[in-house]
Amino acid sequence: MRRKxxxxxxxxxxxxxxxxxxxxxxxxxxxxxxxxxxxxxxVYQPPDPQGDTFRIRNFDTAFLPRFDPAKGESVxxxxxxxxxxxxxxxxxxxxxxxxxYWDISEGGRCYTFYLRKGVRFHDGRELTAGDVxxxxxxxxxxxxxxxxxxxFVDKVVGGEAFAAGAAEDVAGFRILDxxxxxxxxxxxxxxxxxxxxxxxxxxxxxxxxxxxxSRFFARPVGTGPFKFDGWIRSPRLDIxxxxxxxxxxxxxxxxxxxxxxxxxxYTRDHxxxxxxxxxxxxxxxxxxxxxxxxGGDLNVYHLMMSCANPPFDRTRIRRAMSLIIDRERLAQxxxxxxxxxxxxxSFIPDKxxxxxPSINPVGPAPDEAYRILEEEGYFHTKExxxxxxxxxxxGKIDRTPFVRELTRQFETxxxxxxxxxxxxxxDLADVRKPFFVLxxxxxxxxxxxxxxxxxxxRSSPARWLTAGVPGPEFDxxxxxxxxxxxxxxxxxxxxxxxxxIRRDVxxxxxxxAVQRLAVQPNVRGxxxxxxxxxxxxxxxxxxxx
Numbered sequence: 001m002r003r004k005x006x007x008x009x010x011x012x013x014x015x016x017x018x019x020x021x022x023x024x025x026x027x028x029x030x031x032x033x034x035x036x037x038x039x040x041x042x043v044y045q046p047p048d049p050q051g052d053t054f055r056i057r058n059f060d061t062a063f064l065p066r067f068d069p070a071k072g073e074s075v076x077x078x079x080x081x082x083x084x085x086x087x088x089x090x091x092x093x094x095x096x097x098x099x100x101y102w103d104i105s106e107g108g109r110c111y112t113f114y115l116r117k118g119v120r121f122h123d124g125r126e127l128t129a130g131d132v133x134x135x136x137x138x139x140x141x142x143x144x145x146x147x148x149x150x151x152f153v154d155k156v157v158g159g160e161a162f163a164a165g166a167a168e169d170v171a172g173f174r175i176l177d178x179x180x181x182x183x184x185x186x187x188x189x190x191x192x193x194x195x196x197x198x199x200x201x202x203x204x205x206x207x208x209x210x211x212x213x214s215r216f217f218a219r220p221v222g223t224g225p226f227k228f229d230g231w232i233r234s235p236r237l238d239i240x241x242x243x244x245x246x247x248x249x250x251x252x253x254x255x256x257x258x259x260x261x262x263x264x265x266y267t268r269d270h271x272x273x274x275x276x277x278x279x280x281x282x283x284x285x286x287x288x289x290x291x292x293x294x295g296g297d298l299n300v301y302h303l304m305m306s307c308a309n310p311p312f313d314r315t316r317i318r319r320a321m322s323l324i325i326d327r328e329r330l331a332q333x334x335x336x337x338x339x340x341x342x343x344x345x346s347f348i349p350d351k352x353x354x355x356x357p358s359i360n361p362v363g364p365a366p367d368e369a370y371r372i373l374e375e376e377g378y379f380h381t382k383e384x385x386x387x388x389x390x391x392x393x394x395g396k397i398d399r400t401p402f403v404r405e406l407t408r409q410f411e412t413x414x415x416x417x418x419x420x421x422x423x424x425x426x427d428l429a430d431v432r433k434p435f436f437v438l439x440x441x442x443x444x445x446x447x448x449x450x451x452x453x454x455x456x457x458r459s460s461p462a463r464w465l466t467a468g469v470p471g472p473e474f475d476x477x478x479x480x481x482x483x484x485x486x487x488x489x490x491x492x493x494x495x496x497x498x499x500x501i502r503r504d505v506x507x508x509x510x511x512x513a514v515q516r517l518a519v520q521p522n523v524r525g526x527x528x529x530x531x532x533x534x535x536x537x538x539x540x541x542x543x544x545x
Contacts, residue, residue: 059338076534082223085201157184240263306431308467348498
């Protein structure tokens with residue numbers, strides 16, 4: 001007997017449903033067979049029609065029994081149920097998905113997508129260009145209340161008129177025939193495919209959504225490799241997870257496992273008893289002989305400085321602050337079982353393809369920092385003012401070891417830190433003392449603009465904090481990048497912006513978070529993509545017998 005599972009599964013079949021309380025799986029699950037080749041490598045055998053069940057808990061701490069891609073609900077699940085025009089592989093390369101191929105006009109403003117023919121939603125209806133238009137219109141519709149529609153509204157031809165209610169359709173969306181969809185941008189948009197690969201751009205069946213309304217997202221229908229099969233319920237019949245079944249009509253590579261069961265409420269005991277296959281790693285799991293899989297390290301933490309408040313209004317002082325910090329020690333002090341931190345020296349994530357900044361690591365050089373501050377008149381004739389350190393209330397950083405280590409580093413340089421909490425950045429606008437703000441850059445889509453513009457752009461909510469640093473030259477480069485059609489030149493522009501940020505030091509990159517999963521020894525095919533565990537591709541997951 002491989003394992004036991006004592007939660008209740010609600011399985012839907014057409015209009016009927018039945019509850020099965022599963023006490024043991026022996027005799028119920030059939031095996032997915034893998035055999036060993038003479039070289040010792042795993043050889044994949046065709047999956048059994050029933051296959052096996054893969055159970056996973058990722059980094060989510062709660063479960064929302066709704067799956068609306070446009071609202072970012074249950075992204076890990078929607079990734080399995082829905083497809084987009086294009087998708088990212090584990091290394092962030094753009095690859096075809098529902099669009100078999102595409103053309104980009106010479107000016108970079110028109111993208112023409114040629115859909116795969118014969119792709120069917122889980123309810124049997126064929127995918128058409130009308131579904132693509134409907135899904136993107138819904139994303140941009142203010143009534144949807146999507147936090148991601150803004151990425152299209154001001155970039156697509158006719159987007160602003162549609163969002164304002166002045167037009168029923170978006171002029172830049174054109175259906176050329178049943179399988180051809182055309183998208184027109186106002187300006188050349190070199191990052192368009194990266195944006196369209198995101199989970200919020202998944203394609204929905206128009207007729208089914210219009211018929212079912214909001215109920216659709218409780219029992220969704222997509223084109224993806226897995227389809228909604230039912231709920232996982234606790235003994236009290238509370239919904240605690242979801243069950244997905246392999247889509248036998250999937251147009252791409254079929255998943256190796258027949259079922260996936262996901263819940264954020266699976267526990268260490270479940271893993272220890274081998275009732276589940278994957279969960280966030282912790283040190284006490286190491287003794288169980290599990291494997292550890294790492295990845296998803298594009299989220300960079302950094303300290304922003306109050307550049308309008310003396311003495312942080314001087315570039316030389318800010319540079320001294322940067323030289324004090326030992327990023328490696330900070331990363332080591334913060335690392336835990338489920339998340340390992342690695343030092344970072346750039347705002348643009350250094351693993352973002354094509355954007356590795358050509359810069360040397362910064363510091364630590366506390367003696368050099370002390371010399372700079374002495375030359376600025378501190379320590380002998382005047383004391384350096386106390387620095388406030390604002391930490392996000394309820395943030396994911398372990399406050400105690402972080403504050404302890406950073407305080408120690410600054411005390412070595414003769415500077416006092418005082419830690420405080422903050423809820424919103426705007427609440428700090430009236431603070432007149434010099435201060436740091438700990439922030440995290442989470443990529444909305446895999447592009448440097450997704451980091452740089454929200455932090456340093458003219459309309460950035462942090463603009464008051466940086467006091468316009470790095471300055472007009474930087475602003476001009478950011479606007480040039482917004483209309484640059486060439487990928488190579490686009491990358492060069494952001495490398496130059498990173499250099500300017502390093503020169504003027506409005507903030508200090510600290511470390512990137514690396515997610516770690518514990519995986520049972522008999523499980524293969526789990527790989528964390530650069531965007532993290534929410535983008536896990538479960539098609540390659542298999543059991544070794």
